[in-house]
Amino acid sequence: MPSKGFNRDDGLIIPATHWYRSLSAAGLRNPAVHGPARHWLQVQGSFTRALQQQCRQRFHVDVCGEGFAMPSPEEARRLGLAPRQRAWIREVRLCGDGQPWVLARTIIPQACLQGKGRRLRNLGNKPLGAYLFSSPEWVRGPLETGLCQTTQTQQPQLARRSLFYRGENALMVGEYLLPALYLSKPRL
Numbered sequence: 704m705p706s707k708g709f710n711r712d713d714g715l716i717i718p719a720t721h722w723y724r725s726l727s728a729a730g731l732r733n734p735a736v737h738g739p740a741r742h743w744l745q746v747q748g749s750f751t752r753a754l755q756q757q758c759r760q761r762f763h764v765d766v767c768g769e770g771f772a773m774p775s776p777e778e779a780r781r782l783g784l785a786p787r788q789r790a791w792i793r794e795v796r797l798c799g800d801g802q803p804w805v806l807a808r809t810i811i812p813q814a815c816l817q818g819k820g821r822r823l824r825n826l827g828n829k830p831l832g833a834y835l836f837s838s839p840e841w842v843r844g845p846l847e848t849g850l851c852q853t854t855q856t857q858q859p860q861l862a863r864r865s866l867f868y869r870g871e872n873a874l875m876v877g878e879y880l881l882p883a884l885y886l887s888k889p890r891l
């Protein structure tokens with residue numbers, strides 16, 4: 704069952720996903736995490752920067768939708784939100800050389816939108832990472848590995864997510880890898 708999300712015109716969906724606190728734990732369930740996607744599942748620093756370095760020509764962000772909505776119960780639990788508490792949700796496609804490489808879903812609780820955080824509602828096609836990694840008050844927590852619950856090979860199979868903390872508040876960034884990212888020919 705695909706997770707709730709914004710409509711896309713390309714048929715790509717963010718699938719329901721089982722999350723593991725480590726890549727090795729996920730690997731016990733699905734050894735594919737140790738294949739060509741492993742590098743991308745473990746990229747430290749800005750994921751956007753890593754994708755930009757992989758591009759031959761152009762990187763861009765397509766916004767599929769953003770607005771106040773209810774996170775899934777699992778997302779709310781992971782963020783410590785009260786059930787049915789709305790948050791700012793942003794779904795984008797991260798595209799390299801004109802091709803979608805990653806679907807991203809970011810859950811931003813209302814507490815994160817206060818003060819300078821209000822910029823998080825006005826990112827548009829600017830990458831979220833450019834803001835988070837340029838703001839020292841945001842600190843990334845550990846990466847989790849996700850196994851997507853889909854049988855459609857063109858949909859994301861593997862994912863990663865992490866919380867970014869600003870004091871006692873946190874937002875959650877989920878990145879769902881499309882096979883085109885890690886099955887494409889390596890750069891020469």
Ligand SMILES: C=C(O[C@@H]1C=C(C(=O)O)C=C[C@H]1O)C(=O)O
Nearest residue numbers: 749750751795807829830831832
């Ligand atoms: C957190 C980052 O931001 C990236 C950009 C996103 C966006 O613009 O919505 C979402 C997920 C990330 O891959 C990053 O670059 O590491």
